[in-house]
Amino acid sequence: MSGVQDYRLYAGSELRLLERSLETPLQAWGDAWAGMPGEFALAARAVGRGERESPAVFHPFTGQGHAGTLHAPDDPAGVWLAWQCFGCAVAALPAGNRLVDATLGAALQALCRGLAVTPDRLAIADVQDRSGAVLLTIDRAGHSLDVLLPAACVASHLPARQPASDVLPPLLLSQARLANLVVLEVTARSASFSVEELMTASAGDILRLDHRVDDPFDIRLAGGGVVGQGLLGRKHDRLAVKFLPLRQEAR
Incomplete structure (x- = not known):
């Protein structure tokens, strides 16, 4: 307009x-x-x-x-x-x-x-x-x-405003900070346990998560929101995550 x-x-x-x-x-x-x-x-x-x-x-x-x-x-x-x-x-x-x-x-x-x-x-x-x-x-x-x-x-009694314009300034990608490093976290679905269960847990006990083996993991910014989902895998001698297409629902 x-x-x-x-x-x-x-x-x-x-x-x-x-x-x-x-x-x-x-x-x-x-x-x-x-x-x-x-x-x-x-x-x-x-x-x-x-x-x-x-x-x-x-x-x-x-x-x-x-x-x-x-x-x-x-x-x-x-x-x-x-x-x-x-x-x-x-x-x-x-x-x-x-x-x-x-x-x-x-x-x-x-x-x-x-x-x-x-x-x-x-x-x-x-x-x-x-x-x-x-x-x-x-x-x-x-x-x-x-x-x-x-x-x-x-x-005359108010501070001067910047003149209005219907033209948006151009976005300079060269000035965008796209190369900054971010920390990603891969999280599974949580599970609930009572305090008694945690206090009596010992080495060798198994805690069952509400996350099936073939369910995707959430990929989120450290301390932030979810940015995508991925499947846990392996690359060479390290664990790895394969990104899934955006908006894919967990099964």
Whole structure:
């Protein structure tokens, strides 16, 4: 199959790494802009194709250059920022107050810098394919905000991956270690004996194995698995084993 998928899959370890990477800038943001001290709780989740579960998708952040629209009660960014910066609902803030609007706008800009994303890309309203995006839930003081991080933003917080390729590298047989020596063991079928039988065994006693004379022996790597079967024989003055065809069943 040719071609490489155009979206990035995230392992759980990568999402945890993203959360840890964002803890420091978000805590620095809280120390500078929050009305009271508090820790952030982060949860990152990979977003699938065509998924439309997050409120952030339907309510894009509109604080681009000015904060007037952040003062709307249905703007999730403004609602969350009001609680973080002023400790109250956004509806309780005086409308048209330049100081309030400037604070919300500056806080949003600082939050975007900490996330390595621009305000107009912090959430996207009408996009069918958000491949590689991550939904980041920021919770502090009992208030949460869903942030849709584009793939480029996520990549800035994660170690670079090797580029994917649909072409396998060639196998160089000259570099394969095929000449290494291995130790083979030839084993017969085992038999079970009681401890009493072993303790009373003496010279001349015969232990009967569960292995018939014409049954093949197992050939295995020393300390490893079976690699084949063979028949016990003789070559010159030594015992020898003749390999049988692979997968031959013992009789």
